[in-house]
Amino acid sequence: xxxxxxxxxxxxxxxxxxxxxxxxxxxxxxxxxxxxxxxxxxxxxxxxxxxxxxxxxxxxxxxxxxxxxxxxxxxxxxxxxxxxxxxxxxxxxxxxxxxxxxxxxxxxxxxxxxxxxxxxxxxxxxxxxxxxxxxxxxxxxxxxxxxxxxxxxxxxxxxxxxxxxxxxxxxxxxxxxxxxxxxxxxxxxxxxxxxxxxxxxxxxxxxxxxxxxxxxxxxxxxxxxxxxxxxxxxxxxxxxxxxxxxxxxxxxxxxxxxxxxxxxxxxxxxxxxxxxxxxxxxxxxxxxxxxxxxxxxxxxxxxxxxxxxxxxxxxxxxxxxxxxxxxxxxxxxxxxxxxxxxxxxxxxxxxxxxx
Ligand SMILES: Cc1cc2nc3c(=O)[nH]c(=O)nc-3n(C[C@H](O)[C@H](O)[C@H](O)COP(=O)(O)OP(=O)(O)OC[C@H]3O[C@@H](n4cnc5c(N)ncnc54)[C@H](O)[C@@H]3O)c2cc1C
Numbered sequence: 001x002x003x004x005x006x007x008x009x010x011x012x013x014x015x016x017x018x019x020x021x022x023x024x025x026x027x028x029x030x031x032x033x034x035x036x037x038x039x040x041x042x043x044x045x046x047x048x049x050x051x052x053x054x055x056x057x058x059x060x061x062x063x064x065x066x067x068x069x070x071x072x073x074x075x076x077x078x079x080x081x082x083x084x085x086x087x088x089x090x091x092x093x094x095x096x097x098x099x100x101x102x103x104x105x106x107x108x109x110x111x112x113x114x115x116x117x118x119x120x121x122x123x124x125x126x127x128x129x130x131x132x133x134x135x136x137x138x139x140x141x142x143x144x145x146x147x148x149x150x151x152x153x154x155x156x157x158x159x160x161x162x163x164x165x166x167x168x169x170x171x172x173x174x175x176x177x178x179x180x181x182x183x184x185x186x187x188x189x190x191x192x193x194x195x196x197x198x199x200x201x202x203x204x205x206x207x208x209x210x211x212x213x214x215x216x217x218x219x220x221x222x223x224x225x226x227x228x229x230x231x232x233x234x235x236x237x238x239x240x241x242x243x244x245x246x247x248x249x250x251x252x253x254x255x256x257x258x259x260x261x262x263x264x265x266x267x268x269x270x271x272x273x274x275x276x277x278x279x280x281x282x283x284x285x286x287x288x289x290x291x292x293x294x295x296x297x298x299x300x301x302x303x304x305x306x307x308x309x310x311x312x313x314x315x316x317x318x319x320x321x322x323x324x325x326x327x328x329x330x331x332x333x334x335x336x337x338x339x340x341x342x343x344x345x346x347x348x349x350x351x352x353x354x355x
Contacts, residue, residue, distance in 0.1 A: 012187050012225040015161070015175050016218060019154035019193040019209060024058055027120055032132035033148045036063060048147055051075030055147045056135050058117055060087030060101065062242045063151035068109045069244040079110045079145075081117055081137060091240075093255035096274045096286045099262075100249065103288075107245040115139050120148060154209065156194040169196055174207050180231040181221040189225045191217035197234060201254060210240035237302045239294070248291055252298040253284030261311075263318035265290050273297075273318055275310050282310035 002008055021035035034045060049055055053076040057064045060082030068078040080087075088097040104111040121134040135143050158173040167176040167184035175183050175190035177197040182189055192214035193207070200206035216236055224231040241250045247270070257276030265271035271289030275282060275297075282305050285297035293314055300310055 010187070012189065014218075014221050014225055015158070015166075015183070015188060015190040015194055016192045016214075016221075017157040017160070017194050018214075020157045021150070021154045022152050024117065024150050024152060027058075027117065027148065027150070028122065028130075030122060030130045030132060032146060033120065033150075035150050036067065037154070045147075045149060046074065049074050049076045053077070053146045054144055055079070055149060056081065056117070056143060056145045057149050057151065059151040059153070060084075060104075060111055060113075061151055061153070062088070062091065062240070064149075065100075065104070065244050066242055067149055067151055068104060069107070072107060072109055072245070076147075079112065079143060080104060081112045081115045083114070083116050085114045087111075087113070091255060092251060092286055093257070093260060093276065095260045096255070099272075099274075100244075100288070103244055103247065112137065112139065112141075115141075117148070120145075154193065156207070158194060169205075172207075176205075179233045180224050181217060181234050182224065182231070189221040191221040195221075199234060199236065201256065208236075208238055210238070212236075212239045237298050239298055247288050249286070249288055250290065250294045251284065251286045252294055253282070253301040254278070255284050255286075257283040262321040263311075263314075264321050265293075266317050266319075272321065273314070275307065277307040280306050282307045285310065 021037045023029070023035055027033050032048070034041065036042060036045060049071050051074065055071050055076050055078045057068050057071070057078050057080045060080045064080055068080050071078040086094055086097050087101055091097070092100060101111055116138045118136045118138055120132045121136070122130045123133045124130050132145060132148055135145050135148060137143065155172050156174040158168055158175060161168060161175070165185070166188060168174065169176055174196040175194050177183055177190050177195050179198055181191060181195060181197055193209045195217060196205050196207040198205050213236060217234055220232050220234045237253055239250070239252045241248060243249070253276065255276060257278040259277040260274050263273045263275070265273060269289055272287065273290045273293060274286040276284035282297070282301055284301065285294065287294055296313060297310065300313060
């Protein structure tokens with residue numbers, strides 16, 4: 001059914017309706033409390049985030065981090081509140097996530113870890129519209145804010161499938177697929193943020209929210225839907241990227257390795273590659289400003305390469321940075337150099353109260 005009125009028949013259907021951003025349950029739906037998903041959200045946010053605006057970013061994940069970075073480019077002041085002690089552990093593992101989170105502080109964005117928003121204060125304008133004016137945090141702080149933007153995750157956009165008979169994961173509503181991206185109805189396939197399939201480690205069920213997965217699943221679901229016979233199983237080495245403060249952050253593979261080593265990239269621009277070992281295998285690779293390397297690591301991981309093969313791949317261009325405690329310097333925007341930027345140990349990070 002399209003638009004609630006028009007029926008279109010199908011032989012095969014592909015569900016690719018993406019995800020809907022979560023809103024913090026304790027925050028009111030008023031002016032100045034927003035989420036980001038569609039172009040319209042981004043345009044409204046850009047209009048509101050004028051130079052000097054004080055913005056509270058709820059969630060220090062990939063979207064919250066990109067938000068804080070873009071807001072600082074616009075001249076707004078972003079403060080991130082992150083409920084976990086270290087953000088992005090699920091995506092990068094603790095060691096690399098700790099280093100990455102230091103990028104915020106190095107670029108003037110306050111990151112409050114282990115802190116949540118308890119409530120927001122609201123003022124009513126003369127025209128009767130309510131808008132946010134301040135936020136109270138779980139560490140007792142009160143922040144004057146003009147805008148609150150939440151980046152706390154998304155859930156599969158499948159409410160329209162309720163009652164369809166299609167098997168949905170009761171936890172998040174994802175379309176439950178087999179290894180060929182076929183749903184519980186053999187005529188219906190799914191791809192992208194909406195789909196879960198047995199593609200995690202050792203065949204565990206998983207769902208990925210990134211661009212490359214959506215594109216690659218679209219190809220496989222489309223092919224399987226039209227060819228029907230001899231379907232292709234969807235197998236991938238996960239890959240995503242994110243841009244913060246002019247740095248390209250990338251990840252391939254799995255962050256579950258039991259050992260992570262850092263390597264400095266050559267050249268004047270700040271950068272590192274972190275290689276994850278699981279047993280003897282290369283399990284994953286993370287990089288800051290290591291663009292030309294990541295697709296090669298992705299191929300190695302896909303081929304089941306050993307950790308040593310991963311280390312050898314760019315042996316001439318990478319220098320080991322033992323324990324991440326060397327004296328790397330991080331180029332600040334404008335060319336000046338900050339000392340020991342990403343090599344500070346977690347214990348040297350600023351406290352939760354920003355001291
Ligand atoms: C702010 C932001 C930044 C991101 N940055 C990155 C990044 O740097 N790198 C990266 O790899 N990934 C990034 N992602 C994630 C990436 O955008 C998604 O994983 C990808 O877009 C998923 O593709 P999709 O086709 O599954 O869903 P979508 O791109 O969301 O497309 C789904 C479409 O379906 C439409 N739709 C929904 N319901 C219905 C319905 N009932 N009927 C008809 N149409 C419907 C939606 O309006 C939407 O247009 C980002 C996401 C966000 C929100």
